[in-house]
Amino acid sequence: xxxxxxxxxxxxxxxxxxxxxxxxxxxxxxxxxxxxxxxxxxxxxxxxxxxxxxxxxxxxxxxxxxxxxxxxxxxxxxxxxxxxxxxxxxxxxxxxxxxxxxxxxxxxxxxxxxxxxxxxxxxxxxxxxxxxxxxxxxxxxxxxxxxxxxxxxxxxxxxxxxxxxxxxxxxxxxxxxxxxxxxxxxxxxxxxxxxxxxxxxxxxxxxxxxxxxxxxxxxxxxxxxxxxxxxxxxxxxxxxxxxxxxxxxxxxxxxxxxxxxxxxxxxxxxxxxxxxxxxxxxxxxxxxxxxxxxxxxxxxxxxx
Amino acid sequence: xxxxxxxxxxxxxxxxxxxxxxxxxxxxxxxxxxxxxxxxxxxxxxxxxxxxxxxxxxxxxxxxxxxxxxxxxxxxxxxxxxxxxxxxxxxxxxxxxxxxxxxxxxxxxxxxxxxxxxxxxxxxxxxxxxxxxxxxxxxxxxxxxxxxxxxxxxxxxxxxxxxxxxxxxxxxxxxxxxxxxxxxxxxxxxxxxxxxxxxxxxxxxxxxxxxxxxxxxxxxxxxxxxxxxxxxxxxxxxxxxxxxxxxxxxxxxxxxxxxxxxxxxxxxxxxxxxxxxxxxxxxxxxxxxxxxxxxxxxxxxxxxxxxxxxxxxxxxxxxxxxxxxxxxxxxxxxxxxxxxxxxxxxxxxxxxxxxxxxxxxxxxxxxxxx
Numbered sequence: 001x002x003x004x005x006x007x008x009x010x011x012x013x014x015x016x017x018x019x020x021x022x023x024x025x026x027x028x029x030x031x032x033x034x035x036x037x038x039x040x041x042x043x044x045x046x047x048x049x050x051x052x053x054x055x056x057x058x059x060x061x062x063x064x065x066x067x068x069x070x071x072x073x074x075x076x077x078x079x080x081x082x083x084x085x086x087x088x089x090x091x092x093x094x095x096x097x098x099x100x101x102x103x104x105x106x107x108x109x110x111x112x113x114x115x116x117x118x119x120x121x122x123x124x125x126x127x128x129x130x131x132x133x134x135x136x137x138x139x140x141x142x143x144x145x146x147x148x149x150x151x152x153x154x155x156x157x158x159x160x161x162x163x164x165x166x167x168x169x170x171x172x173x174x175x176x177x178x179x180x181x182x183x184x185x186x187x188x189x190x191x192x193x194x195x196x197x198x199x200x201x202x203x204x205x206x207x208x209x210x211x212x213x214x215x216x217x218x219x220x221x222x223x224x225x226x227x228x229x230x231x232x233x234x235x236x237x238x239x240x241x242x243x244x245x246x247x248x249x250x251x252x253x254x255x256x257x258x259x260x261x262x263x264x265x266x267x268x269x270x271x272x273x274x275x276x277x278x279x280x281x282x283x284x285x286x287x288x289x290x291x292x293x294x295x296x297x298x299x300x301x302x303x304x
Numbered sequence: 305x306x307x308x309x310x311x312x313x314x315x316x317x318x319x320x321x322x323x324x325x326x327x328x329x330x331x332x333x334x335x336x337x338x339x340x341x342x343x344x345x346x347x348x349x350x351x352x353x354x355x356x357x358x359x360x361x362x363x364x365x366x367x368x369x370x371x372x373x374x375x376x377x378x379x380x381x382x383x384x385x386x387x388x389x390x391x392x393x394x395x396x397x398x399x400x401x402x403x404x405x406x407x408x409x410x411x412x413x414x415x416x417x418x419x420x421x422x423x424x425x426x427x428x429x430x431x432x433x434x435x436x437x438x439x440x441x442x443x444x445x446x447x448x449x450x451x452x453x454x455x456x457x458x459x460x461x462x463x464x465x466x467x468x469x470x471x472x473x474x475x476x477x478x479x480x481x482x483x484x485x486x487x488x489x490x491x492x493x494x495x496x497x498x499x500x501x502x503x504x505x506x507x508x509x510x511x512x513x514x515x516x517x518x519x520x521x522x523x524x525x526x527x528x529x530x531x532x533x534x535x536x537x538x539x540x541x542x543x544x545x546x547x548x549x550x551x552x553x554x555x556x557x558x559x560x561x562x563x564x565x566x567x568x569x570x571x572x573x574x575x576x577x578x579x580x581x582x583x584x585x586x587x588x589x590x591x592x593x594x595x596x597x598x599x600x601x602x603x604x605x606x607x608x609x610x611x612x613x614x615x616x617x618x619x620x621x622x623x624x625x626x627x628x629x630x631x632x633x634x635x636x637x638x639x640x641x642x643x644x645x646x647x648x649x650x651x652x653x654x655x656x657x658x659x660x661x662x663x664x665x666x667x668x669x670x671x672x673x674x
Contacts, residue, residue, distance in 0.1 A: 050517050052516055052517065075517055075519050078517065080514070084510045086509065086514040088316065088511055091312070095312075099308065103515075104519065145514075
């Protein structure tokens with residue numbers, strides 16, 4: 001069963017091509033991640049699929065319904081959580097949930113099972129106004145409101161941006177549970193570590209999909225030799241590494257630099273080069289690639 | 305469906321810490337304060353007198369001037385120069401100088417001179433002050449003439465006695481003229497500004513996004529925004545009418561139903577206008593500024609303060625496109641003249657056109673933006 005199918009979607013804002021010939025399919029009950037930096041076109045894609053924006057060309061179906069022709073039916077079946085908190089801040093937690101339930105012609109009681117795990121965590125604060133909730137609780141409320149009408153497809157646009165690491169982890173656990181209820185989830189995120197939690201991911205840059213696959217396959221396809229390098233002066237090290245010819249790419253990754261090197265380069269040779277440059281406390285060791293390395297490599301290729 | 309939306313809307317209005325108080329305070333303020341303040345009668349002019357005669361007749365003239373109620377005697381100077389200084393230092397608005405030997409000239413020659421000098425920085429104040437003063441002087445001369453009529457020395461002179469009759473507002477009470485028009489500005493603010501700002505507010509916070517993905521259609525959404533303010537507007541109008549009746553004893557000469565019919569029509573016009581503005585603005589700031597721009601023009605060119613007939617022709621042409629003008633005309637005509645619907649067909653047609661125009665535009669521009 002295909003829950004979302006997208007064919008050749010294009011969207012332009014003036015001269016800027018926000019989405020460039022995007023095509024992909026999401027199977028029912030899948031968590032599908034759209035991974036990319038800010039401004040890559042993630043939100044435009046979500047707005048098109050949730051019938052808020054019209055594409056210039058291309059077609060798409062959500063739950064078998066055309067996004068242009070059957071937009072009214074689609075709105076009954078999808079749940080959308082925009083990147084920005086968009087509930088009524090002057091209504092209480094319970095009033096917000098009740099309001100969105102009635103708007104979809106249902107009641108809290110009817111679908112309480114679905115949101116129980118999530119809503120029970122914020123239920124103690126149900127008389128508090130939504131604007132006064134913490135970031136993590138706002139997120140949970142927004143997810144509850146997006147789920148209250150039992151949607152078949154859930155669109156989550158950067159749901160964890162600006163949320164603390166603990167809440168982020170909890171949030172992804174909730175998504176896992178929803179998946180078990182056979183709800184399809186399309187989620188976008190700028191965080192590469194969250195990509196590993198999706199069933200399949202699409203890496204997006206400047207409106208183009210770089211690669212679509214499971215996270216593991218994408219990592220497996222990484223062919224370069226990857227090392228981590230460390231020294232006492234990290235910033236000077238970065239410049240020196242980038243000037244060294246046998247090194248293909250070099251990016252900062254927290255407390256180390258990740259480099260991809262030409263095959264004939266030996267670790268000793270690099271170490272000697274760095275010693276010549278006056279670096280001390282040098283550490284070089286091979287690394288297993290992660291999604292971010294893959295993204296950087298793919299993005300680099302496109303740029304060339 | 306709309307029931308739930310309305311419920312939410314009212315909840316939000318009532319929960320707002322500011323709005324409900326404003327909705328009550330605005331009509332009160334407008335009805336209790338503005339009719340007194342927005343008053344173009346010139347009163348309490350500060351008068352400086354230079355009496356070079358100090359006779360019974362000059363004394364009598366001064367008494368008559370001060371008894372008129374328009375002038376406050378604030379300064380008595382010995383010379384014209386001294387009096388001019390008091391005008392320069394803004395202690396007086398107008399000088400009345402009585403010539404030396406005023407009484408003697410008046411009795412022996414039958415004529416005497418006085419001089420009026422007015423500060424005309426505010427042209428209207430100066431001009432009106434001077435003309436008030438000359439009317440009092442005329443009155444004074446005819447009084448003296450009447451006294452002397454018995455004396456055979458003076459031949460009776462023909463005088464035209466003018467008795468003005470002021471129709472519809474017999475005591476020329478400015479408040480009676482202003483109060484109905486002020487109700488119009490109130491309706492404009494409540495039913496034009498508030499729903500527009502509310503919709504733009506939803507845009508700004510992003511809740512409109514969330515509403516757009518629900519099955520609620522646009523018409524329902526917009527109606528749910530407008531209806532609460534229509535109700536609020538009509539309640540405020542009722543409050544105003546009650547206040548006008550109890551405080552100023554101002555009861556419409558025409559029928560209340562005519563008043564409410566036109567008010568409802570006018571509410572459609574301004575809320576349509578507000579919707580157009582809200583469709584084109586993305587932030588409250590934009591919407592607020594655009595609204596202010598138009599409302600200023602609408603109010604200044606509506607005949608609220610200055611009569612339209614005294615504007616230059618091109619300005620009069622512009623006022624034809626001002627919905628406020630028509631509704632102010634209606635309010636004044638119903639309140640003061642007791643006009644019925646048949647007398648107001650022109651205004652009725654104009655307001656209907658405006659309502660169709662703005663609401664049509666609002667619907668079209670809303671579709672385009674999505």
